[in-house]
Amino acid sequence: MASSRSTERDGNHTSVAMFVLLGLSDKKELQLILFPVFLGIYLMTLIWNLGLIILIRINSNLHTPMYIFLSSLSFIDICYSSSISPRMLSDFLRDEKTISFMACATQLFVFAWMGLAECCLLATMAYDRYVAIGSPLQYSAIMVPGRCWKMIAVVYGTGFLSSLFETVSCFHVYYCGPNIIEHFFCDIPPVISLSCSNPFMCQMIVFLVAISVGWGSLLVILLSYGFIAASILKISSFKRSAKAFNTCASHLATVTLFYGTGLSVYMHPGSIHSTKHKVLSVFYLIFVPMLNPLIYSLRNKEIKEALKRATKTLHIYLSTKKHLYSFYYYYKKDRSKNS
Template sequence: MGTRNITQVSDFILMGLTDSEEIRLALFTLFLLIYLMTVLGNVGMILIIRLDPQLHSPMYFFLSHLSFLDLSYSSVITPKTLGNLLTSKQNISYLNCFTQMSFFVFLGATECFLLSSMAYDRYAAICSPLRYQVVMSTRRCCSLVFGSYLIGLMDTSVNVLCLSRLHFCNSKIIYHFFCDGPAILALSCTDTHDIEIIIFISAGSTLLVSLITISVSYVSILSTILKITSTSGKQKAFSTCASHLLGVAIFYSTMIFTYLKPSKSYSLGKDQVASVFYTIVIPMLNPLIYSLRNKEVKNALNRVIKKTKDSK
């Protein structure tokens, strides 16, 4: 390594999504609208759950944290992306780059295990309805949420420690619109084989454990639903899971496609499309998925609006 021109760069250049000014302005408008809808939808979901006593249940406790994660998730990436779309200067400092990546990994890993906790909650509600209040006590719900954040923090620590050891031989251009792990690995001039293995194991374990938890929960749920004799009972049980299953399918499919592969197979076009979807679009979709298919949320919104009008 002694003959290499290895240096520690002070900043990076994000290549962004396109060089065309017209397309950049169109993307800016689109992403700004999506981000505003993301903020409105997730903040609205948190406020409705907090203000309506009828939504003070484990399911909505988890959902409020999911909204917080989605809001934070989008805010880590989208504002910087919007700024870069409006200017030709797309530099990001080394510190800000790794800070952005750290929060991104932390929030993504936390969301994985929060979705697992939500699957366990649905399992308890459908498979053990008489013991639901005991199984999903306030203490257990808080422990599951705290554990999700803690695992997210541990996952982030592994990624940051590994990526902070990389060196860049005067290479500054990140072929992405934000500081993502695979793009940074592809930029490094040092041997990343061992680091890739560690990150793959860390990310793979996070996805695998959470997916196994979700799969086992839903196998038990499906088995219980099939034993229900009434059609209305089956429909009600399915409706309580449909939103969560849809959210899980969208989130995990893009995550697996992007991260569970070697950095050498990193593709600028395909990875950027997938990244736009899970960093900008999915945080907007989740509140829509959980509210449009949920009568309780709609009724709660009506009650909050009516209460606000009456107070005036």
């Protein structure tokens, strides 16, 4: 079982140095089945998101605000998934799923940072779509690359500071035992439920962050789509209005997945120890980062064309390299015969 350390705090108390994660299941056979499944999902998340970032980077046609934001979304999803999946995968193969106090705090910080940054980025992408549809003639003047990168910096900065406040307040409270977290990762609700001191300040900070960043971002998204809908209704041509809506479809699907599953997890804090909560958390943390690049790739004509060009270029490169190796081989063979 987890070890503990003694500290002086209002007398002699024992404070927790290690937490124990119960994981998704306590059945060893099921854990061995889940390991290759979630390993495959994690590898696909890395490959698809990293592939999308590289594809956008090497194609000059995709160096536009929409794809700058999309590559940032892929980077966030990689970090988001990586804050949970490696630890979860290693726990499938261990009998004692212990995590140190500092490692738990670090996991919570990175997970919250990326989650809150994604909220802000989705709001930024919604604003980008509103400008593109509502003010198409001024779009290139408003969404210049320099401004886009500043917006991305604000996204990461907001997520970082918000996560820092949450993590410091969460781990500033006193933990004296029990130290068993009924979850597969260090999330705020199950962690602060173990606190021996009053977690009111932590709960207030988490609440304020959720209202200002989480709900604030959702409000920006809803307002942006309200204006987008109004702009589309003004378009007389059905073909043009359908094209305008299609540019928002992928982002709308991502928002629905992210906020739909996220709200299902965190709007019912009383059920944090239930199996349903764990299943929803898996979808929210593991599946959504894997699905995001697919949602954008399968519905996006420009990305499909860029992928075809990249595949063709790679095929030409490999064919040329193969012919050069063949030429060099026969050239050396011919010289050895002559000598």
